[in-house]
Amino acid sequence: MFVTCGGAAAVYFVENPGSAMAARVLTYNHLAVLTAQHVGMVVISSLLAATTALPLGILISRPRLRLLGTILENIVNIGQTIPSIAVIALSFTVLGLGFNTALFALWLYSLLPILRNTYAGIMSVPPGVREAAVGMGMRPWRILFKVELPLAFPIIMAGIRTAVVVNVGTATLATFIGAGGFGHLIVTGIMVRRLQLLLSGCILSALLAMLCDHLLGMVEEKVKASI
Amino acid sequence: MIKLEGVTKIFPRQKVPAVKNLSMEVAEGEICVLVGPSGCGKTTTMKMINRLIEPTEGKIYVNGRDVAEVDPIKLRQNIGYVIQEIGLFPHMTIAENIATVPREKGWPEDKIQERVDVLLELVGLDPEVYRNRKPADLSGGQRQRVGVARALAADPPILLMDEPFGAVDPITRAHLQNEFLSLQKKMKKTIMFVTHDIDEAIKMGDKIAVMRAGELVQYDTPDRILSAPADDFVVALVGHNRALKRLNLVKAGDVARKDVPVAKGTCSLEEAKKLLQADNLPVIVIVDGLNRPRGVAYKEELLRRNGQAHLQEIMTPLESVADEDATLYDALSTMLNYGERYVVVMNHNKEFQGIITFGYLLELMKENGS
Amino acid sequence: MSFWFLVVSRWQSILESTWEHILIVAVAVCVAVVLGVGLGVMITYWRSLAGPVLYFCQVVMTIPSLAMLGLLLPVFGIGYKTGVATLILYSLLPIVRNTYAGIEGIEPAIIEAAKGMGMREITILRRIKLPLAWPVILAGIRTAVVMIVGIAAIASYIGAGGLGEFIFRGISQWNLQLVLVGAVCVSILAVLADGLLKRVEGRTRR
Numbered sequence: 077m078f079v080t081c082g083g084a085a086a087v088y089f090v091e092n093p094g095s096a097m098a099a100r101v102l103t104y105n106h107l108a109v110l111t112a113q114h115v116g117m118v119v120i121s122s123l124l125a126a127t128t129a130l131p132l133g134i135l136i137s138r139p140r141l142r143l144l145g146t147i148l149e150n151i152v153n154i155g156q157t158i159p160s161i162a163v164i165a166l167s168f169t170v171l172g173l174g175f176n177t178a179l180f181a182l183w184l185y186s187l188l189p190i191l192r193n194t195y196a197g198i199m200s201v202p203p204g205v206r207e208a209a210v211g212m213g214m215r216p217w218r219i220l221f222k223v224e225l226p227l228a229f230p231i232i233m234a235g236i237r238t239a240v241v242v243n244v245g246t247a248t249l250a251t252f253i254g255a256g257g258f259g260h261l262i263v264t265g266i267m268v269r270r271l272q273l274l275l276s277g278c279i280l281s282a283l284l285a286m287l288c289d290h291l292l293g294m295v296e297e298k299v300k301a302s303i
Numbered sequence: 304m305i306k307l308e309g310v311t312k313i314f315p316r317q318k319v320p321a322v323k324n325l326s327m328e329v330a331e332g333e334i335c336v337l338v339g340p341s342g343c344g345k346t347t348t349m350k351m352i353n354r355l356i357e358p359t360e361g362k363i364y365v366n367g368r369d370v371a372e373v374d375p376i377k378l379r380q381n382i383g384y385v386i387q388e389i390g391l392f393p394h395m396t397i398a399e400n401i402a403t404v405p406r407e408k409g410w411p412e413d414k415i416q417e418r419v420d421v422l423l424e425l426v427g428l429d430p431e432v433y434r435n436r437k438p439a440d441l442s443g444g445q446r447q448r449v450g451v452a453r454a455l456a457a458d459p460p461i462l463l464m465d466e467p468f469g470a471v472d473p474i475t476r477a478h479l480q481n482e483f484l485s486l487q488k489k490m491k492k493t494i495m496f497v498t499h500d501i502d503e504a505i506k507m508g509d510k511i512a513v514m515r516a517g518e519l520v521q522y523d524t525p526d527r528i529l530s531a532p533a534d535d536f537v538v539a540l541v542g543h544n545r546a547l548k549r550l551n552l553v554k555a556g557d558v559a560r561k562d563v564p565v566a567k568g569t570c571s572l573e574e575a576k577k578l579l580q581a582d583n584l585p586v587i588v589i590v591d592g593l594n595r596p597r598g599v600a601y602k603e604e605l606l607r608r609n610g611q612a613h614l615q616e617i618m619t620p621l622e623s624v625a626d627e628d629a630t631l632y633d634a635l636s637t638m639l640n641y642g643e644r645y646v647v648v649m650n651h652n653k654e655f656q657g658i659i660t661f662g663y664l665l666e667l668m669k670e671n672g673s
Numbered sequence: 674m675s676f677w678f679l680v681v682s683r684w685q686s687i688l689e690s691t692w693e694h695i696l697i698v699a700v701a702v703c704v705a706v707v708l709g710v711g712l713g714v715m716i717t718y719w720r721s722l723a724g725p726v727l728y729f730c731q732v733v734m735t736i737p738s739l740a741m742l743g744l745l746l747p748v749f750g751i752g753y754k755t756g757v758a759t760l761i762l763y764s765l766l767p768i769v770r771n772t773y774a775g776i777e778g779i780e781p782a783i784i785e786a787a788k789g790m791g792m793r794e795i796t797i798l799r800r801i802k803l804p805l806a807w808p809v810i811l812a813g814i815r816t817a818v819v820m821i822v823g824i825a826a827i828a829s830y831i832g833a834g835g836l837g838e839f840i841f842r843g844i845s846q847w848n849l850q851l852v853l854v855g856a857v858c859v860s861i862l863a864v865l866a867d868g869l870l871k872r873v874e875g876r877t878r879r
């Protein structure tokens with residue numbers, strides 16, 4: 077449904093650019109490029125974030141690394157209060173303009189909620205449950221995959237969901253450091269004061285965020301049903 | 304004082320009524336105990352009186368006025384309410400909790416403070432210690448006392464108490480019950496009291512209303528409930544040791560034999576023997592100059608001795624004693640505890656009030672049973 | 674090196690922008706608290722509205738903030754008005770949600786007791802419900818403040834002023850130090866606000 081709406085909106089804006097200046101930006105080709113950029117940024121950075129944050133979260137939840145876990149948890153908590161625009165800006169000062177800088181910033185920023193929720197989710201498994209598993213002679217690996225992760229799953233998934241939705245929003249800011257995406261439409265729209273440009277960017281990015289939220293919600297249901 | 308007429312309550316989306324065609328009346332100054340199994344509609348009945356729940360059918364009168372026509376705020380401010388879950392306000396101190404209704408009624412601040420202290424004293428909590436504590440820092444029993452104090456705060460003529468002593472151990476509970484009863488002697492309030500403990504009902508109630516599945520099964524005095532249960536349900540509720548429970552209804556001071564001989568410690572054995580022979584008692588009670596029992600001398604011991612000795616030489620210290628307010632049930636327990644066949648009853652000034660012997664107790668029970 | 678030079682030489686304009694930033698956030702939060710708590714309280718009385726209102730707030734949250742700024746721009750025009758409106762919208766969700774959850778989370782026995790003693794609904798709200806829900810509401814306000822400190826920086830792009838200006842000017846002028854100043858200041862502000870409100874929260878919970 078979100079895809080249809082998005083498609084319809086795109087077609088509408090391309091067919092009715094309203095002005096010559098907007099028409100130059102609003103072509104199917106250009107929109108396709110921007111969409112690819114935006115979706116690419118979000119998908120790649122989210123996947124990278126998940127593949128780094130999940131193992132890291134599991135690692136620091138091990139009893140032997142408890143101390144490291146608490147320290148890292150505090151750092152992550154502070155890191156999460158830092159605004160997304162600041163993270164993008166800081167990455168820019170280090171890495172300069174470009175798609176890769178945006179990717180790095182988005183990866184870094186979505187790392188935090190996933191890492192935090194993985195850690196919190198595993199820590200929230202009642203000690204009694206873990207003890208029972210140990211008592212039944214389960215190996216640590218089996219405990220992790222059969223007990224801890226399934227129980228922590230809703231919290232981990234919530235973290236991923238937040239991370240991705242925030243990621244879509246943050247990715248609109250990537251245009252400031254020359255990485256394109258829907259933000260480009262919005263920013264151009266603001267600069268040249270063309271409502272069509274503005275609206276197309278807003279609607280497309282908002283729809284993308286809702287689509288991601290919805291899709292991840294469905295994944296959550298599926299996985300929940302299967303465990 | 305409180306009158307229910309054909310009151311029925313059917314909760315939305317439910318087929319069976321929670322309370323069904325209930326009619327009863329609570330007279331002024333009486334404690335009416337609602338008793339029955341969980342879910343039989345006791346709380347619902349109570350909440351209809353202060354209009355926390357509106358009845359589906361029927362009328363309720365408080366002080367002769369139909370409650371449906373009274374402003375619920377005014378109505379509730381004049382009916383003390385102790386709720387089942389205590390429900391103290393966790394963010395307020397004990398004093399603020401108790402002061403709630405007086406504040407609502409706009410009492411002057413100094414009068415409120417005074418009242419709070421009086422009430423804390425009344426329920427046996429030292430105001431200096433507890434006034435500024437938060438509910439979280441109190442034990443379950445203390446919280447229930449505060450709940451009762453809060454309900455009494457504006458001195459309402461009517462009290463609704465929903466299992467006010469529910470969440471405490473049996474010993475504390477008995478203690479709270481006794482305190483409350485002696486309080487009620489002075490207050491003379493009209494009270495509706497909910498419990499599902501039949502023993503508590505017998506002890507506290509002037510009248511007992513037995514409920515089952517929303518219906519009134521029997522509404523009677525505790526004595527009648529015990530001696531003439533209306534049906535098998537009441538019999539089952541009361542339990543098999545009904546006769547024993549009826550001992551709870553009689554005060555030791557009311558039935559103790561007062562016409563028995565007592566002797567001073569300086570009395571000679573010969574004289575004591577004469578006194579004993581007149582009455583068929585297992586012991587003779589030895590009192591001091593102020594008529595306070597000091598000990599007893601056993602009949603067997605007395606008869607075995609000869610010569611010029613004084614009574615105090617064969618005196619055993621007093622153990623089996625009961626207060627005049629104690630019930631016969633308590634008196635019997637005391638006897639059994641000390642393995643004696645008598646219990647000496649004393650009044651509040653520790654003066655000799657009378658004696659209850661085992662044989663006499665059996666006679667009393669026989670009389671009562673018929 | 675040149676970073677510190679910049680901070681020292683421009684400290685006055687940095688302070689000014691910081692103050693501007695704080696002001697816009699404060700104004701937005703004040704309005705949002707009034708609206709949000711009001712709305713949150715309202716939906717505890719009209720239960721049927723709770724679902725739609727909370728869903729609406731949820732949807733607003735998924736819209737990227739830059740997009741929201743763009744959407745409101747035609748309505749309020751360039752400048753701080755659009756910025757404040759956006760900030761208010763975003764801070765609404767956590768505040769409404771937590772007000773609702775805070776009040777709904779109160780033990781029913783407590784409300785029942787209050788009613789049973791003849792307290793008026795308005796008194797119950799003022800003396801029982803709001804004080805008991807306050808720590809939860811405050812947590813919502815904290816979430817809101819931290820979030821909109823960041824969004825306010827983005828709002829600088831549409832001329833709402835504040836620390837974001839350093840970032841955007843820095844990027845367009847390729848002045849890395851300026852970007853750094855903006856980013857660092859905004860981050861410090863967010864962390865400080867979070868810490869401060871956490872303190873206040875800790876105090877009320879006791």
Ligand SMILES: Nc1ncnc2c1ncn2[C@@H]1O[C@H](COP(=O)(O)OP(=O)(O)OP(=O)(O)O)[C@@H](O)[C@H]1O
Pocket residue numbers: 314315317321340341342343344345346347348387499
């Ligand atoms: N608000 C309500 N909505 C629907 N049903 C209710 C409601 N309150 C009570 N009931 C039902 O009405 C019946 C009587 O409840 P009530 O609370 O009066 O029981 P009770 O005698 O006080 O029990 P207990 O001893 O457990 O407190 C129960 O079956 C209960 O489930």
Ligand SMILES: [Mg+2]
Pocket residue numbers: 345346347387465
């Ligand atoms: Mg009940």
